[in-house]
Amino acid sequence: MENQTIFSGATLFQGMDESVIQNGMIWIQDDRIKYAGEASNLEIDDQSVQRIDLGGKFVMPGMTECHAHLSFTDANPFQLGAQSPEEAMLTGIRNARVMLGSGFTSALSFGSIHKVDVALRTAINNAEIPGPRLAAAGRDLGVSGSTVDSGVFDGLEQIADGPWELRKAVRQQRREGVDIVKIFIDGEGVCEHCTQHELSFHDDEVVAVVDEAHRHGLRVACHSRSAAGVKQAVRSGVDYIAHANFLDEEAADMLHEVKDSVFVGPGIIWELGLIEHCESLGLTSEWVRERGYEEEVEASIKSVQMMLERDIRMMVGGDYGISVAPHGTYAKDLEIFVDMFGMSPQKALLCATRDGGAAADPNGNLGTLEAGKYADILIVDGNPIDDIKIMQDQSRFSAIIKGGTIYRKLMDDFDFTIQASDITAKCV
Ligand SMILES: [Zn+2]
Incomplete structure (x- = not known):
């Protein structure tokens, strides 16, 4: 009826x-x-x-969380992967409910422990559990020596090298049922063997990942902080670019060229949480500063201005699900977009709704x-x-x-x- x-x-x-x-x-x-x-x-x-x-x-x-990690357990970010598949599944079920209850009716995943997202997506779609509409990702995909290859994210990492190994990894993720393939194009300040300015992949490797994913109807999401990383992502046809902290004019112009097909997630809750709560992770403020995080926040504010000038679509979301940025606080991004990035509240809401919705559902629903x-x-x-x-x-x-x-x-x-x-x- x-x-x-x-x-x-x-x-x-x-x-x-x-x-x-x-x-x-x-x-x-x-x-x-x-x-x-x-x-x-x-x-x-x-x-x-x-x-x-x-x-x-x-x-x-309803809003869309565009950098979701439903299987993260609000733990110390350096111990995220210490969950069995069964435990991670329970975590995901709980967080799906929390995310929906926080006003996010859709989510675009940026990586999950084991295959948790795929099972979550199916259960949510079948109305077996409450949660946001979910575009599911699998494990983070990266090359040897990348941030993914850190040995501390058990269950979250998949390592492959060279175009054909990477194509095989994408095919495996396809078989497992993902919608999104998540890759790490550059690194992270806390990662001594692959910093935020260091590219992990050769161009041929990213092109292979994107080509293989697109051939199977999958989309590609990347972690990319540096200008060089954003340029590699754009050149290779990546669909979703998270972070984009250190844009230069050339990178911003390249994003402008593809602004009808690419979405950027500039959220900085990870940096802000790390700076504010570093001692809870056993880190000193000096170390966090040395690793470039204060500089990263400053650069992000400038990068967002460059994207606003070029009318590039931006999404809210960014690594919620760790101790310094727990689940349920996702809408903090809206406050950051207004107070730190200088957007009007309406513009921040448009990022969370219109633009996030378009990112999560290419069919426009x-x-x-x-x-x-x-x-x-x-x-x-x-x-x-x-x-x-x-x-x-x-x-x-x-x-x-x-x-x-x-x-x-x-x-x-x-x-x-x-x-x-x-x-x-x-x-x-
Ligand atoms: Zn992430």
Whole structure:
């Protein structure tokens, strides 16, 4: 039977541009949006349609976490991989629920321990567990001597060298069922054998990974901090570029050339968390500074300005799931985008909704509130355009709707109420 609901009296942010409709309305039919826009534009006679007056609450598209690590366990980032597949699966189930409960109705994975993402994606799609729509990644793929080859990420790493070995690795990941192949193009300040400015792959190797992935309908996501790394990613046809901290003019111009097909995730929560909480990891501030992290934050702010000038699409998300940036705090990115990158709150919301949705679903079903798109909707008690920080307060979500199913108060005591679904019985 058809299930239809109309939410009226909405302060409506459709996520197509920065505009807000004061007397907005949204009409859901089953898992899709039938209408979204000005309430006055529409007369509805059908009395069977359920109507809910929101009394001015803020209505926006569900957000997309575009650098998700659902199998990370909020541990010390140097001990992430110390989970058996069974433990990692339980971690993933818990975090999928937390992510959805934080207002993220979709997620684009940037790597998972073992094959956890693939099983999570299937279980979420089958409504066996609550979670965001997930584009699943497998283990991090890298060459010998890369950051991936650190020996501390058991279950998270896959090492292959040369174009043909890498093609084989992509084929193996394809067989395992991933959507995304995650590679490390350059390194990391904390990694003494492969720094943030050091390229791991030969060009031929990245080209081989991307070609093999694309031939099988997979997308490629990369870790790339340096300008040289971003240039290698663009030259090779990588789809998603995380970090891009140290852009130069040439790298920014190259991104501009491919701005209709490439997305960049400039989140810096890892750097900020490391700088602020280094002592909890047994590191000193001096060491963190020596390894270039303060410089990396400064460079990132400049790089984001270069991308804003060139209208390059940016996604929120970045390595949440570690002790210095735990699950559930994903919307901190919005605050960083506003306070440190100088975006308007509306622009930050567009990164989290329209642009993240386009990144996660190339078929265009996500990210905006428009007729025909999935009914992935947040109803917020408060206006994030006045205070972007409220997006970090899960108690502000009056409703989190994914595919027309209403989830509520996921974070309070695990007692979430779901209408039109028996998912509670299966999961709690
Ligand atoms: Zn990551």
